[in-house]
Amino acid sequence: MKVYFVGAGPGDPELITVRGRRLLEEADVVIYADSLIHPGILGYVREGAEIHGSSSMRLQELVDLMAEACAAGKMVVRLVSGDPSLYSAVNEQTSLLERKGISCEIVPGVSSFSAAAASLGVELTCPEVSQAVVLARAEGRTPLPEGARLADVLHPSATAAVFLSAGLGEELLREFLATGFPERTPAAAVYRASWESERRLETRLELLPERLAREGMHHQTLILVGEVLGRERREGKRSRLYGG
Ligand SMILES: C[S@@+](CC[C@H](N)C(=O)[O-])C[C@H]1O[C@@H](n2cnc3c(N)ncnc32)[C@H](O)[C@@H]1O
Known part of the structure; x- marks a missing residue:
């Protein structure tokens, strides 16, 4: 069975x-x-x-x-x-x-963080910018373990993919700033990635709570934050995969 x-x-x-x-x-x-x-x-x-x-x-x-x-x-x-x-x-x-x-x-299945990245047209890791992705959530109905708050696990050198937290914009902002992310870090949110009703927003960390609220993105929304989302930061960065 x-x-x-x-x-x-x-x-x-x-x-x-x-x-x-x-x-x-x-x-x-x-x-x-x-x-x-x-x-x-x-x-x-x-x-x-x-x-x-x-x-x-x-x-x-x-x-x-x-x-x-x-x-x-x-x-x-x-x-x-x-x-x-x-x-x-x-x-x-x-x-x-x-x-x-x-x-x-x-x-296994395709996670929403992959679908959100695809929808934004970005690779979440980029040479010289970010070589790690942290998958995390803010504290909601399910409590976080001791020492595992967002501010404990995020790092400004890593791209953050945050689940289950779009309704907690102000809390998210506080935690990101406490971790040392600059206010101007590029941030994005994708509601219902890959659905016909998909919507996305691209902004800066400091404006994220206001934009999430204004766009009514509370559920089924994946948040991405990191330097790698800034087109100008990715420009010209090459891996060693293809030489040159
Ligand atoms: C219960 S969790 C399930 C996550 C799922 N196992 C995954 O790998 O995507 C639900 C959360 O995943 C995210 N999520 C799931 N589907 C989504 C989608 N199509 N677009 C954006 N976020 C989504 C949202 O953050 C939502 O609050």
């Missing part, structure tokens, strides 16, 4: 992996994060398969549903947004399933 945790990608139904799509086509039961997953992805599910939205389910209910379907010999796909390895609450589901003797397989 096995449950497949499949990364659906950021939105655009063409951004799921070939493997993820095949599993969806074969599944008897699909449970998906209905608030974050593009409805077009469900077009891959075969007619007659059961489809459940998970946004109103509690953890135990979700796990029981998957376990019972498995026990009945059904093939179960748990579809999560972006890549399952990031902010997907996958650990708590797989550990409860494994306790019931059900094994889990994770199929």
